[in-house]
Amino acid sequence: MANSELKQRKHGTDTPLDSDVQPEHKRPRTVRPGASGRAEHLAYWKIVGRIVLTLVGLNFCLSYLITESFLWGHESKWTNYRNYIPRTQQVYTLSELAKYNGADPDLPLLLAVKGDVYDVTDGWGFYGPGSTYHIFAGRDSSRAFGTSCLSREDHLTHDTRGLSERELAGIEGWHRFFENHQRYVKVGTLKLPPIDPKSPIPPPCDDAKPKP
Numbered sequence: 001m002a003n004s005e006l007k008q009r010k011h012g013t014d015t016p017l018d019s020d021v022q023p024e025h026k027r028p029r030t031v032r033p034g035a036s037g038r039a040e041h042l043a044y045w046k047i048v049g050r051i052v053l054t055l056v057g058l059n060f061c062l063s064y065l066i067t068e069s070f071l072w073g074h075e076s077k078w079t080n081y082r083n084y085i086p087r088t089q090q091v092y093t094l095s096e097l098a099k100y101n102g103a104d105p106d107l108p109l110l111l112a113v114k115g116d117v118y119d120v121t122d123g124w125g126f127y128g129p130g131s132t133y134h135i136f137a138g139r140d141s142s143r144a145f146g147t148s149c150l151s152r153e154d155h156l157t158h159d160t161r162g163l164s165e166r167e168l169a170g171i172e173g174w175h176r177f178f179e180n181h182q183r184y185v186k187v188g189t190l191k192l193p194p195i196d197p198k199s200p201i202p203p204p205c206d207d208a209k210p211k212p
């Protein structure tokens with residue numbers, strides 16, 4: 001026995017000697033208990049995964065063939081890819097927002113409700129110059145959304161003093177409309193100037209139109 005081997009043996013019998021250790025390729029292969037079970041389990045879930053993916057794919061194709069939409073015609077904010085693109089929210093002043101009223105066709109069309117600014121460029125037919133709801137473009141018309149007053153300039157304001165519960169609920173409803181609209185996107189908020197409590201409250205509107 002060589003000297004170095006003797007030294008190793010003296011230090012304990014459990015320690016394998018360098019000469020005892022077989023090279024990797026000569027060691028017998030051991031099958032760990034349960035390994036084959038796990039492999040079967042994995043194969044099973046792979047098959048299940050493929051079946052699910054195939055069914056989902058078929059569902060999209062069938063939906064597109066029948067309704068020309070991948071989700072059976074369902075439309076909501078969450079089915080619009082644009083809502084998944086992270087976008088920096090800007091803080092606008094009233095005069096900045098006014099620039100986005102459609103006068104410049106190269107700029108997006110924006111409007112605000114309750115201080116939240118929405119890009120409604122896709123609704124150019126509603127809000128663009130010359131269209132019925134152009135009055136809402138480039139401003140916060142929360143009051144008019146609550147009072148249904150489209151004819152008075154002093155209702156095209158964020159001043160909601162003196163409104164009834166019903167009118168305030170109307171504003172909430174429109175806010176939800178823009179917030180959840182499939183094609184409109186929130187682009188920022190408005191830095192609203194405080195309302196002077198001494199200023200007169202806009203009088204009710206004679207020709208307030210009922211919301212359809």
Ligand code: HEM
Pocket residue numbers: 123126133144145146147148149150209210211212
């Ligand atoms: C006589 C009452 C009214 C009638 C008959 C009427 C009718 C309509 C119609 C037919 C549309 C088009 C809907 C579509 O194609 O999806 C529309 C859109 C709209 N209406 Fe009215 N409306 C009335 C009153 C009002 C009032 C009082 C407000 C607000 C205070 C209002 C705000 C809007 C807005 C914001 C849109 C555009 C919706 C969009 O962006 O998709 N309407 N209205």
